[in-house]
Amino acid sequence: MPSTIVKHLADFTTQSTYDRLPKSVVNECKRILLDSIGCALAALDTPKGRAGIEYGRISGSANCMATIIGTGDRVSVLGAAFANGELINSLDMDAILPPGHVTPYVLPGALAVAEAVGASGRELISAIAVSHEMSFRFGKAMDYVRDVKDGKTATPKVFGYSSTIFGATAAIVMLKDLPIEVRGHALGIAGSIAPVNSHRAWGRHAPSTTIKYLLAGALAQSALTAAYMAELGHRGDVQILDDREFGFPRFIGTNRWEPERITKGLGNEWLFPAEQSYKPYPHCRLMHALFDCLIQIVEDNDIQPNEIDSIKAWVEGIAEEPAWLLREIEHVIDAQFSMSHGLAVAAHRIPPGKAWQDPELVFSRTVRDLMAKITTEVHPDYVQLLTNNGASRPGRIELRARGKTFVAESRYPKGSPSPEPGSMMTTDEIIQKFRSNANGVISPENIEGIIHSVMNLESIANVGTMMRMVGTTAAITRDSTVQVPVN
Structure with a gap:
């Protein structure tokens, strides 16, 4: 394979084993995983969550190897990835990382494949780390929703989260342990089938589409498609990130393209934990x-x-x-x-x-x-x-x-690392958020079991044991009734 950005990314997936990850990266991956499972559990009764579950069942009835979070359903990898992506993103309470939302796009495919192949907790941690680091670097290399110019808002006409397909695909090829050549082709295919960046249209139109800025389930399935097509022998466009005139930067719509921000120090410097944020509120x-x-x-x-x-x-x-x-x-x-x-x-x-x-x-x-x-x-x-x-x-x-x-x-909202003491959400606070989100959805025993499993993920031999707890609903009635004050 020629020396391209795709080749650089493929090499990154092979080099980033658990033993080479800094402790801070390992800890952040656990925090991301626990927070995301909690967000999914909390969303089971939402319209978006229910639609995601039903579509996951429709598209994933064969080869029942992966779990839809919070249900007793085991469906195909494609079905579980779609449903779990929608559940994680449904309440808009999921973690935040430039270019914006990353986790609901890159985690669902990794979770489904990890369960299907019987991956270890260490392998899942490595995949989560790579997918978030890669997505963060793409976000920094491209147009961004919070861009400013000459002292004013400079929101680009085209932007979004489509570039997370590379991180999502990277996590999947790692967990499937595909050969380096195949990993490169998978990433090349991913670039060719990335969803359009429709984020700006969503924000400009009110009331807007209820799928929001990018359908999480669709991108998760696209990443799986890229990985499986490469494994089945398809060749990807490995030059797709090097060609600014006709390649990914052009057709995905970004005006800014700084590829050195993707590749510089990749594998040696882990940048995403410094900007990984968590949301106390289910709101933008x-x-x-x-x-x-x-x-x-x-x-x-x-x-x-x-x-x-x-x-x-x-x-x-x-x-x-x-x-x-x-x-x-x-x-x-x-x-x-x-x-x-x-x-x-x-x-x-x-x-x-x-x-x-x-x-x-x-x-x-x-x-x-x-x-x-x-x-x-x-x-x-x-x-x-x-x-x-x-x-x-x-x-x-x-x-x-x-x-x-x-x-x-x-100046600094709760949930983000910042110069202000107390703004960062502690692990204890993330655990408490998880308990609140999971309460009444899964049993108290499973709530504590999941917390213990995620916080000790490196010791788990098979991720499937954790997913079985995630997929077992509580034998109690969920009551979301809110006491609304009356004027």
Whole structure:
């Protein structure tokens, strides 16, 4: 195989064995896995989650070798990967890493293949590490949703998460232990069948598609297709990343292409843990600093929703798009991005989690009434703050109640590594989030068993033993009823 970027990536998959991973990378992979399983379990009763499960059953009834999380279903690798991708991403509570969402695209195929081939925990850790590092590097090499230029928002006309197909495919070929030549062809095929970057259209149209910025299940299946086609003898385009005029950078729509950011130090420097973030709230990440501020105000001052006269919020510039400005909520997924709806829910002081997207709360009169009292505008300093530190997601809240104005401001939302102590979500906090998401879905014994298995993943001889716990539903009734305050 010629010396190309694809060849470099294929070599990376063979060199990145568990024994060569830094401890920080191993720990981050465990955190990602536990958080993602919890997000999937919490989403079983959501419309997107249910649709993903049903499609997974339809497309995966033969060769029942992999588990749909939170169900008793064992289906094909393709079916499980689709369903689990949709479940992980359904609540929009999954982990965040540039170029944006990575895990719901790269983890599902790896989990399904790991279970099917009887991979060890160490092999799964290596695959998770490679898929996230590779995806992160592509994200840094291409146009990005939070790009700025000349002190203003410079959101590109075309961008998205299609490039995660390379990381997703890399994880699969590692777990299948394919020869180096075949791995290169799989990555070349992946580039040729990557989904289009439709993210901008989704954000510009409201109400927008409920599959969101990129259907997680579809990309997970595309990565599996790339790996299996290479294994079955198909040849991939190994020059696809080197050709800026006609190759992947051109047809995927990026204006910026800095391939040295993909390859420089690859295998020796692990960059993704420094920017891996986790979401305490089931809502678009750009709102999280605002939620932190608003919840602090209403809890510290015991303010009830019916006492609030107005809420004014300052947010980063990319929120000035129809998907975030939406006020007519027709579907629970609309609520995951609407700024006014998210702030109205946060003001109700309901613990963040799957309850935030319970239809009884989403469409309640008290939430709708409060939305009418909320205004938003662009934070005047967000470009400067973002330029100085990429972890910045500045937010400011001014709340009027009881004849007073309450103010709170935050630069770094909870969940991200940053210069601010306490902003990073600790492993204990991720475990608590998992327990909350899994509660009532799987048995308490399995909740603790999964935590123990993931935190000691390097000791597991066969990932299938863990997946059996993930796939066993609790013999109790799930109750997502939310107590909604009445004005």
